[in-house]
Amino acid sequence: MRKYVIMGVQGSGKGTQSQLLARDLDLVHISVGDIFRWNVQNHTKMGAQVRRVMAAGELVSDDLVESVVRDRLTAHDWNYGFIIDGFPRNARQAEFFLESYDIDGVVYLDLPDSEVRRRVLNRRLCANCGMDYNLLANSPREPGKCDVCGGELVTREDDTEEALAVRLREYHEKTGPLLDLFRRKEYVITVDARSAPDMVQQDIRERLGLPPAKPDTTHQPPGPAGA
Numbered sequence: 001m002r003k004y005v006i007m008g009v010q011g012s013g014k015g016t017q018s019q020l021l022a023r024d025l026d027l028v029h030i031s032v033g034d035i036f037r038w039n040v041q042n043h044t045k046m047g048a049q050v051r052r053v054m055a056a057g058e059l060v061s062d063d064l065v066e067s068v069v070r071d072r073l074t075a076h077d078w079n080y081g082f083i084i085d086g087f088p089r090n091a092r093q094a095e096f097f098l099e100s101y102d103i104d105g106v107v108y109l110d111l112p113d114s115e116v117r118r119r120v121l122n123r124r125l126c127a128n129c130g131m132d133y134n135l136l137a138n139s140p141r142e143p144g145k146c147d148v149c150g151g152e153l154v155t156r157e158d159d160t161e162e163a164l165a166v167r168l169r170e171y172h173e174k175t176g177p178l179l180d181l182f183r184r185k186e187y188v189i190t191v192d193a194r195s196a197p198d199m200v201q202q203d204i205r206e207r208l209g210l211p212p213a214k215p216d217t218t219h220q221p222p223g224p225a226g227a
């Protein structure tokens with residue numbers, strides 16, 4: 001059983017790296033942001049609650065986030081463990097998490113803000129299956145169309161200059177300091193996130209003492225609710 005947290009600023013590749021790790025190790029990938037996006041897309045009550053906050057780049061309330069994480073983790077479909085992405089994002093969430101779960105490692109994807117802007121403003125998402133694209137490094141074969149399902153590629157509502165500025169500020173004020181907390185517990189491995197995704201993955205595996213990645217033959221989109 002392996003339990004990991006992946007941290008890093010927006011656009012540092014948390015989703016991509018989590019999926020690569022989860023795929024080979026049979027871990028469940030839990031992305032709190034994906035769960036919220038799924039709810040927004042499917043017009044649920046929770047979606048209505050979080051849509052405006054997310055679009056502005058602000059953080060959703062701790063109570064709601066904690067209940068989402070608690071519900072997701074009590075599903076107990078993670079026999080081999082999990083990798084959680086986008087959580088915890090502040091001191092209260094970290095306390096809640098560490099009280100309930102012991103973790104094996106925190107992967108910190110280190111990326112300078114200038115690179116974050118370049119990546120985030122070029123990010124596109126398939127409106128149908130959620131597959132992530134980057135127009136700089138990983139553009140679709142046909143412009144505006146998903147390679148996997150043919151769905152329309154859209155910009156995330158919070159991938160704008162304004163929302164990005166808020167998200168970066170939130171990150172540096174509230175999330176960054178958590179690294180010190182985790183470092184004191186000797187959980188953290190820091191990985192340079194500027195390299196190509198497969199190099200970053202290789203680095204993560206070496207640092208965590210895991211076997212190298214198996215070749216990807218699938219090219220799967222993410223699950224519907226960050227699972």
Ligand code: AMP
Pocket residue numbers: 010032033034036053054055057058059060061065085086087088089093158167
């Ligand atoms: P992400 O996909 O991780 O960038 O998350 C997208 C958005 O979902 C964030 O900008 C927040 O509005 C919300 N969100 C995701 N995770 C959290 C969290 N742990 N705490 C508060 N808000 C969150």
